[in-house]
Amino acid sequence: xxxxxxxxxxxxxxxxxxxxxxxxxxxxxxxxxxxxxxxxxxxxxxxxxxxxxxxxxxxxxxxxxxxxxxxxxxxxxxxxxxxxxxxxxxxxxxxxxxxxxxxxxxxxxxxxxxxxxxxxxxxxxxxxxxxxxxxxxxxxxxxxxxxxxxxxxxxxxxxxxxxxxxxxxxxxxxxxxxxxxxxxxxxxxxxxxxxxxxxxxxxxxxxxxxxxxxxxxxxxxxxxxxxxxxxxxxxxxxxxxxxxxxxxxxxxxxxxxxxxxxxxxxxxxxxxxxxxxxxxxxxxxxxxxxxxxxxxxxxxxxxxxxxxxxxxxxxxxxxxxxxxxxxxxxxxxxxxxxxxxxxxxxxxxxxxxxxxxxxxxxxxxxxxxxxxxxxxxxxxxxxxxxxxxxxxxxxxxxxxxxxxxxxxxxxxxxxxxxxxxxxxxxxxxxxxxxxxxxxxxxxxxxxxxxxxxxxxxxxxxxxxxxxxxxxxxxxxxxxxxxxxxxxxxxxxxxxxxxxxxxxxxxxxxxxxxxxxxxxxxxxxxxxxxxxxxxxxxxxxxxxxxxxxxxxxxxxxxxxxxxxxxxxxxxxxxxxxxxxxxxxxxxxxxxxxxxxxxxxxxxxxxxxxxxxxxxxxxxxxxxxxxxxxxxxxxxxxxxxxxxxxxxxxxxxxxxxxxxxxxxxxxxxxxxxxxxxxxxxxxxxxxxxxxxxxxxxxxxxxxxxxxx
Ligand code: SF4
Numbered sequence: 001x002x003x004x005x006x007x008x009x010x011x012x013x014x015x016x017x018x019x020x021x022x023x024x025x026x027x028x029x030x031x032x033x034x035x036x037x038x039x040x041x042x043x044x045x046x047x048x049x050x051x052x053x054x055x056x057x058x059x060x061x062x063x064x065x066x067x068x069x070x071x072x073x074x075x076x077x078x079x080x081x082x083x084x085x086x087x088x089x090x091x092x093x094x095x096x097x098x099x100x101x102x103x104x105x106x107x108x109x110x111x112x113x114x115x116x117x118x119x120x121x122x123x124x125x126x127x128x129x130x131x132x133x134x135x136x137x138x139x140x141x142x143x144x145x146x147x148x149x150x151x152x153x154x155x156x157x158x159x160x161x162x163x164x165x166x167x168x169x170x171x172x173x174x175x176x177x178x179x180x181x182x183x184x185x186x187x188x189x190x191x192x193x194x195x196x197x198x199x200x201x202x203x204x205x206x207x208x209x210x211x212x213x214x215x216x217x218x219x220x221x222x223x224x225x226x227x228x229x230x231x232x233x234x235x236x237x238x239x240x241x242x243x244x245x246x247x248x249x250x251x252x253x254x255x256x257x258x259x260x261x262x263x264x265x266x267x268x269x270x271x272x273x274x275x276x277x278x279x280x281x282x283x284x285x286x287x288x289x290x291x292x293x294x295x296x297x298x299x300x301x302x303x304x305x306x307x308x309x310x311x312x313x314x315x316x317x318x319x320x321x322x323x324x325x326x327x328x329x330x331x332x333x334x335x336x337x338x339x340x341x342x343x344x345x346x347x348x349x350x351x352x353x354x355x356x357x358x359x360x361x362x363x364x365x366x367x368x369x370x371x372x373x374x375x376x377x378x379x380x381x382x383x384x385x386x387x388x389x390x391x392x393x394x395x396x397x398x399x400x401x402x403x404x405x406x407x408x409x410x411x412x413x414x415x416x417x418x419x420x421x422x423x424x425x426x427x428x429x430x431x432x433x434x435x436x437x438x439x440x441x442x443x444x445x446x447x448x449x450x451x452x453x454x455x456x457x458x459x460x461x462x463x464x465x466x467x468x469x470x471x472x473x474x475x476x477x478x479x480x481x482x483x484x485x486x487x488x489x490x491x492x493x494x495x496x497x498x499x500x501x502x503x504x505x506x507x508x509x510x511x512x513x514x515x516x517x518x519x520x521x522x523x524x525x526x527x528x529x530x531x532x533x534x535x536x537x538x539x540x541x542x543x544x545x546x547x548x549x550x551x552x553x554x555x556x557x558x559x560x561x562x563x564x565x566x567x568x569x570x571x572x573x574x575x576x577x578x579x580x581x582x583x584x585x586x587x588x589x590x591x592x593x594x595x596x597x598x599x600x601x602x603x604x605x606x607x608x609x610x611x612x613x614x615x616x617x618x619x620x621x622x623x624x625x626x627x628x629x630x631x632x633x634x635x636x637x638x639x640x641x642x643x644x645x646x647x648x649x650x651x652x653x654x655x656x657x658x659x660x661x662x663x664x665x666x667x668x669x670x671x672x673x674x675x676x677x678x679x680x681x682x683x684x685x686x687x688x689x690x691x692x693x694x695x696x697x698x699x700x701x702x703x704x705x706x
Contacts, residue, residue, distance in 0.1 A: 009471040010037060010531075012460055013051040014113060014453040015596050017337030018042060018186050019462025020051055021535070024454060024473050032058060032454070032473065041535065042163055042466065048184035049594050053608055057601040058454050058474065065436040065449040066478025078447060083479065083489070090403075090446055091493035093428045097400045098130065103380075107134035107390045107399050110350065111406035112142070112339030115458030115470065117507040118483040119341070120348040121499070122405065123356060125487060126384075127349075128374040129496040133361065133384030134399070136352045138407045139342040140387040141414075144688040145304040146335035147346060147354075149313025153321065153333075153565055155558030156519050157346055157358060161296065161332035162537060162549035163464050167193050168330030170200045171292035173285070175227065175316060176302015176694075180211035181593040183300075183336050183463075191215055201288040205230065206302060207588065208618070208660060209653035218284055221655055224586050224695055225576055226275040227303060228569055231315040233271035234286045235322060236263045243290025245324025252555045253321050255566040262568045276655070294330025295323060300338065301590065305693040307575045309685040314567045321566050327552030334463075341460035344467075347520055347538070348511060352384030353689075357515040373514050375498055386689040388413060388682060394422035401428040405483060406450065410439035411598035411666030414680035414691040417642055432486060435600045439666040439675075450483050451476035457504045458484070459530065465537040465548075467522065469530040516541075519558055576695035577681050583639045583697035585623060586658045589676050595664040603664075615676070617646045618660040619700060624650050627700060634703035637661065639696060642678030645703060659700060663693070 007027070013020045021040025025033045034055045038045035068086035069078040081089075097105050108126050110119065114137075126135040147157045154160070166189050179187035194200050194215060204216040205227065213219045222230055238244050239260060249256045272279040289295055297320060303312040317333045325331035337343055349356040359366035367379040385393050391413060393399035402423075413419045423429055423443035431444035434452040441447055455476040461467045476482070481489075484507055491499040501507045505527040516523040521541040529543060530536065536547030557564045579586065594611040596602040603609075617637055619629065629635055635648045637659065646661070654660055661676040683692040 009473050011454065011470045011473070012340070012462075012468040013047070013054060014340050015050045015054070016183055017339055017342055017463040018183050019340060019460065019466055019468060020047055020185050021468070022047070022051065022054070024055070024471070026473060030474065042462065043185045046185050046188055049608065049611070050596055050602060053605050054453070056605045056607070058452065060604050061477055062604065063435050063437050064477055065434060065447060066480065067449055068479070069447040071445055074445070078444070083481070086446060086448060087490050087493045090430060090490055093401065094494065097427065101400055103130050103132040104134060105398070105400045106130065106132065106402070107136070107385060107393070108403045108405070109387060109390060109407065109409060110135065110137045112137060112139040112337075112342035112345055114341060114345065114406050114483060115456070115460060116341060116344035116348060116511060117458045117504050118405070118487065119345045119350040120507060120511040121484050121487045123348050123350045124374055124498070125491050125496070127379050128371065128376045128498075129491065129494070131380055133352050133380055133382060134390065135350060135384060136387045136390060137345055137350055138387065138409070138412060139339060139345055140351060140689065141305070141412060141691060141693070142301060142338040143304055143335060143342055144351070144690045145306070145309030145313055145685055148310040148688040149317060150335070152310070152314050152567060153317040154552070155560075155565070158519065158551055158558065159334060159463065159465055160326055160551045161334050161464065163189065164549060165294070165296060165330050165332065166190055169292070169294035169296045170197070170330065171288050171295045172200070172202045173205070173289065173295070173297040173319070174202065174212060175205040175297065175299045176304075177298055177300035177336055178206070178210040178212050178590065179298065179336065180214065182338070182591050184593070186336070187212060201292070203285050203288060207655045207658050211593070218281060218288065220275070220277050220281055220285060223274070223276040223655065224588055224658060225306065227312045228308065228315045229266070229271045229274045230277075230282065231319060232263045232266045232569070233268050233282050234289065235259075235319060236266050236268065237283055237286035238290055238319070238322060239263065241286065241290055243286070244322045248324030248555070249322060249566075252557070252563055253566050254561060254563045255568065256322065258568045259318065259566045262570065289319065289323065292325070295320065295325040296331060297333045298336055300336040302694060304690055306690070306695070307683045307685055307692040309690050310687045311569050315569045318566055321564050326564070327550065327555055329550075337463040340462065343461040343463065343465060344459065347461060347515070352386045355379065357518040358520045359518065370514070388684065388691060389689065391419050391422040394426045397425065400426065401430075402426055403430040403432065404440060405432045408438045408440045408598040408600055408666070410443070411675055411677065412663070414677055414693055415641055415682045416675050416677035418682065432483065434480070438598070438600050448486055449478060449480035450486065451480045455480070456482035456484075459508055461538070466535045467525065467530065467538060468535040469527060576692050577683060577697045579697045583699050585698050585700060587637065587661060587679055587696040587698040588658055588694045589661050589663045589680065592662045592664065595662070597664065598666050599664050615644075615646050615662055615665040616649045617700065618649050618651050618654045620652060620654050620656045620658070621650050622656040623659070623700070624648060627702060629700065629702050636701050636703050637679060637698050638701070639679055639698045641681070642674070644674045644676060644678060659698065
């Protein structure tokens with residue numbers, strides 16, 4: 001939105017899923033500065049360290065990819081080419097591969113940082129025109145278990161609550177998440193709420209005593225992987241204490257009888273022993289939840305990035321359902337999305353197993369609707385390959401080419417050495433990004449320069465379904481183009497129709513029209529409304545509506561019966577990589593406060609390096625001392641997949657038997673460190689296909705100079 005003669009603009013932070021509003025000021029010399037938008041419903045003027053330094057990433061042009069680069073043969077150096085040459089070559093290679101090996105021989109790997117318009121176009125291109133569902137996104141690594149869990153329990157991938165419910169809740173159950181560092185403004189709102197209302201209760205479940213625990217009334221420092229056992233035990237105590245909502249269960253849910261029978265078999269003493277917490281603390285958690293008038297559960301990667309991630313999600317949602325804490329003020333199960341537009345990507349169906357506008361890929365009628373809308377014969381029925389499956393398929397030679405947009409899988413994928421081998425074997429790799437020297441870019445046969453934040457217009461949807469418009473403020477440098485324009489130009493080179501858009505607003509309108517009549521209907525929206533009225537939460541079916549802050553207020557769910565599903569979870573035991581005498585420690589990975597993903601932007605901001613400047617290993621003294629490891633020692637963390645070299649941080653904040661590495665550093669920023677994901681394993685949740693980043697077997701040894 002233009003505020004003051006083209007000098008101030010409204011936009012949204014492009015880092016995490018909180019979705020804070022930012023006002024960008026541009027002075028007469030074109031210099032930009034930013035401040036938190038005081039009128040924004042999410043952050044009310046606040047910004048975290050990453051957000052308040054975001055403008056430096058626009059100003060810093062080092063490592064910026066400025067023009068297309070291409071190599072004509074695998075071992076040849078890349079050369080500068082113009083857009084015509086670059087896209088003609090890409091189209092020629094893709095046409096040849098598709099005609100020779102079929103459409104499933106190519107795939108697209110995109111990002112939760114893409115704008116909704118870009119996500120929509122790639123999805124349309126791949127599923128509608130190329131004729132494969134081989135499109136997946138790095139959101140597979142962070143929230144696909146939550147998508148599956150919501151669908152199983154509520155019949156739809158739908159976050160029920162709004163951030164404004166935070167100030168109405170009196171009990172928070174934060175599991176497998178460190179919002180103080182990873183969703184800081186959201187955490188700040190909980191903190192302010194608790195400062196004003198000290199009686200509200202905060203329960204944190206995490207094998208590490210994180211910064212978020214500063215707010216905790218109760219920290220359940222469970223053994224990694226035992227989350228379901230804990231939730232079952234809490235459910236049993238709630239039932240025994242009569243602290244459940246019998247009327248809600250009877251009228252609005254299905255499956256309770258079987259669930260009850262199952263959890264009543266849970267031995268509480270055994271559960272406490274399995275989780276390695278006291279039964280007294282489990283009872284305390286159940287009491288806090290049972291006494292709450294408004295109960296919000298929040299979770300992130302600690303639940304989702306697991307070989308039983310979907311079951312963990314469903315087991316946690318069960319606590320909201322048996323207590324009737326959904327569809328009412330201050331209550332609901334709330335999955336914290338990691339990326340700024342992971343939710344928007346889900347809206348357009350931008351994953352291998354999804355269809356546009358939350359339609360069902362397995363539903364013939366739904367596929368026909370989408371095909372008719374796009375003017376194509378069909379959308380393929382067979383689910384596409386997910387993130388790690390694409391890597392496997394490249395490695396096995398089944399997939400020949402991959403197009404990677406706005407993400408750095410060579411650092412972020414699990415078992416990253418496998419990704420190295422796969423990209424080496426690929427016949428053709430396209431990398432479309434703002435950076436020239438990412439770990440992934442080195443494998444590109446074709447490097448395409450993309451416009452970044454503030455250099456293009458579009459929309460994003462944050463973790464509470466809030467859609468916001470992002471303004472274009474500055475021109476992209478060199479020959480960089482908005483991702484949507486690159487995709488449209490490529491589609492036309494391929495000979496496809498339906499990619500002639502006047503501007504981003506037209507692309508957004510097409511997406512909105514495709515949602516008409518669905519559960520996420522936003523056909524009432526357009527850029528003009530978003531710019532004039534501000535952000536809105538879906539669904540917004542009519543243009544005179546203000547959006548829908550809270551779902552399920554009528555207690556009707558999106559299931560066939562209209563009732564929420566309470567699932568009996570019969571497998572509470574961890575199926576992760578077994579520990580051995582050679583690799584006896586559990587490695588868990590995560591983020592630090594001032595870095596974002598693989599550091600391709602935050603790694604260049606000096607102010608952000610001041611917090612933590614190099615990778616480290618957290619290890620408990622109980623594990624360090626027998627290994628003769630002292631604070632600051634160089635250590636080698638290793639397993640059968642690889643090793644990393646890093647300094648040790650001895651801390652009692654981590655559970656004995658568990659070690660922690662931050663996931664951010666790759667080879668570009670890490671130098672001798674290498675990558676954390678050299679160590680993580682290839683195990684997936686069987687349903688969501690989300691990798692098991694939080695549990696790998698490793699050993700740690702003190703580094704001794706040869
Ligand atoms: Fe950006 Fe997230 Fe920080 Fe808000 S909390 S400023 S969205 S990184």
